[in-house]
Amino acid sequence: MSDRILEVEDLSVTLERGGKEITPVQNVSVSLGRGEALGIAGESGCGKSLTLKSIIGLLPPGAIVGGDLRFALDREEPISYESADVHGHGIAIIFQEPMTALNPTMRVGDLIAEGPKIHHGLDRREARERAIELMRLVGIPSPEKRARMWPHQLSGGLRQRVMIAAALSTEPKLLLCDEPTTALDVSIQDQILGLLQELRTRLDMSIIFVSHDLAVIGELCDRIAIMYAGQVVEKGPVDEVFADPKHPYTEALMHSVPSFQQTTEKLEGIEGAPPDPGSFPDGCRFAPRCRYVRDDCATASYALVQIGERRETGCIHPELLEGIGS
């Protein structure tokens, strides 16, 4: 028996773009315990979504995946898998845009019933009842009535709940979330986060939550992995990372988040733009934008170094960081 449910080791994704090979995800290693929620944060294009999609085999055709993915379905050691092995068995995914994530030509009840019908051999009526049960589980009011509705007849928040219900229909042990709250307004965002939190404890489900929104990750996740330019630059428990970042990029991200307490200080952006996957700089990839940059940063090879008990950083000069408070 193992506490680990997922191990991603040295993952890389190589795509072809304009006749050139690019590697938008490189050397990514993360692991996840049972019932644990891991957040993956970073700017758009940092490879966080690709990382998530490679776990479930949703990469564009022609993508080459390197490294090792291991998943433990039952109370056993995680073992290497092919994406087809976990489709419908153990891993499910929810997406950002609830309109394109629900088939517009299917009533939502039928959509949710599809998984149970195929995987549990339920007949039409049983699958329908199961769908209504799942809709109730995700907090959809009057599910009997709404099961007969089309996706466009539901509000954004309800659509997102339908998507979650459909994802849960295969009884996953790991739920992948690709920015599922980004397209929702803040009050609904809160409800969906609360729902995910509740489902996680009730169903003993692990979650990987990808978002550019640190506050959202802080609310839901135990641990966080910060990604920059296709690599994980910092990992650790969410509260520790937020309180005391060990990578200049994390610190800069924290500074660029507006907060209610912060009234006098000017909001700081990060100088420059994230590099394109076609032209990642040598050495530390954040060095060109880093305010603490030293000469040896340009030649530093990538490695995550253990700091303290549960923290890891990709920065070779973490001692230079001034911290959030300053």
Next chain:
Amino acid sequence: MTDPTALPLDLSAADSQGPLDDRKFWQRLPVKVWVGLAIVLIYVLIAVFAPLLAPHDPLAIDPANKLASPTGDHLLGTDELGRDVLSRLLYAARVDLPIGFLGALMPMVLGTILGALAGFYGRWTDTLVMRTADVVQAFPAYILVIVLVFALGQGAKSILVAFTVLAWVVYARIIRGEVLRIRDLDYVHAARVAGLGRLRILRAHVLPNAINQTLIYLPSDIVFATLALAAFSFLGLGIPPPTPEWGAMIAEGQPFIRTNWWLATIPGLIIVVFGLGVSLIGEGFEERLHG
């Protein structure tokens, strides 16, 4: 309508605000759709009840009474063999309508299947289907019909085979494009992750969303098939005599256009009005779906 159990912030009242509610879809159809449907319905009723409506046997020859002007007995006169023109026009609906509809539906079915396979499976399936489509499109239509008529004999079967072989290409292209777009949408990804089989995904999640575009094209294709049948019959490649058919009747009436102008004109008008009705339906639906 308020829902007592609804979460206060969930805007659950958004139920039924959808633009395409089941009932409202029909209520909000433009008037032109109803006009078109009425026209087509009249044609269908005529085809079904032609034996009851026709005053004479459409094939009965009466050489003594040929090329008669309209009278009480022969409301639209007689043709050069003395056959009752009205009866022949009514009976012709039983030939032209089925070929018009089937001549569009059969290519649609074939094109949808081939286009879906090409778009969804890609690789060599795609290459095979689309190169075949290129060849068909480059082939002169009338040559193909002539070849088929020689091979299969004159008649409805040859015409339908020819239409199917020629016209599937357009449907295949439309469907392939749609499938390529849809197969990368999140709901198809979600279906894959849920472990559904590829055929199930294609049938339940991809095709129903791809087919709208072909349904918009279908009415204009029905018009095309009807006109093409008339054209082929006019050229003697269509339905063989003595079966009444509108295009053939135009051809038969043409020599008498100076004396008995209605012989060629009325079947022509009948085809035009039918085409108009079908086009109105198509246009109306298109406005409704895009508007």
